[in-house]
Amino acid sequence: xxxxxxxxxxxxxxxxxxxxxxxxxxxxxxxxxxxxxxxxxxxxxxxxxxxxxxxxxxxxxxxxxxxxxxxxxxxxxxxxxxxxxxxxxxxxxxxxxxxxxxxxxxxxxxxxx
Ligand SMILES: [Zn+2]
Numbered sequence: 001x002x003x004x005x006x007x008x009x010x011x012x013x014x015x016x017x018x019x020x021x022x023x024x025x026x027x028x029x030x031x032x033x034x035x036x037x038x039x040x041x042x043x044x045x046x047x048x049x050x051x052x053x054x055x056x057x058x059x060x061x062x063x064x065x066x067x068x069x070x071x072x073x074x075x076x077x078x079x080x081x082x083x084x085x086x087x088x089x090x091x092x093x094x095x096x097x098x099x100x101x102x103x104x105x106x107x108x109x110x111x112x113x
Contacts, residue, residue: 002038003040003044004047006044010029014055014056014057014110015056023112025056025058025112025113026056026060026110027112028060028061028063028110029061029062029109030062030063030064030108030109030110031044031064031105031106031107032065032106032108033065033067033105034101034103035066036099037102037104041064045062063109067102068082069084071087071089073096073097074097075089075092075094076089076091076092079100082097082102085099
């Protein structure tokens, strides 16, 4: 499950942050996850506690904020919502849509003490 390595990256980001701010424990991590990305929120939640065990994020709460997919339609010449990575334009049904958003996975926020 590649979500394990994604979570390992998140923990590494948090560990790096600790070297800049002095905190001893992370109580909440909020991730922004793109709806069109490769990470399943359920799988992220599932592996989070196992991966975080023994790290600074041990027993912290995981919150996930989903950002919707977005594309640029060359025919409508505008931004359109996108439900799938290579989906058709929901406005004109055309296939000339380039994904422009909804593929992120980043740490949006964290609470520390
Ligand atoms: Zn269109």
